[in-house]
Amino acid sequence: MNTKQQIAQQRANLAxxxxxxxxxxxxxxISESTFDETKESAVECAKQNVDAASLTEREKEVAKESVELFANDVARKFKVAMKQSGKIV
Structure with missing residues (x-):
């Protein structure tokens, strides 16, 4: 694991x-900012893992875009549900 990956993993763990x-x-x-930081750190960690994979640059780019789109979609739906239940302020 390289330094960027370690930092991304530590950020995700802290979040x-x-x-x-x-x-x-x-x-x-949960504060909205904590929710957002958790999502962003997870996306960054996933992107670092994609960078470490044995893929072409184009494959890495597509994989990173897919990870980000998926994470944002799931987080958006989860956030709506948590707001409705009163768990996010």
Whole structure:
């Protein structure tokens, strides 16, 4: 794992830890900024993994775009549901 990958992984780990801390600490809600940081760090981590793969540059570009589109779509739907349930403030 190269330095960029390690940093991306650490960022993702910290974001997930903050997400869980907020979710399991009264008042049991997640700030929108924490939700967004968790999503962004996961996308960055995935992109770093794509960079490390044995793919052509074009394949890497397509894979990164696909990861980002998918993550943004899932996060958008999840965020809407969490807002409706009152879990995001």
């Amino acid at each position: 997930i830890a903050e997400f869980l801390k907020e979710l399991f600490t009264p008042p049991y809600v």
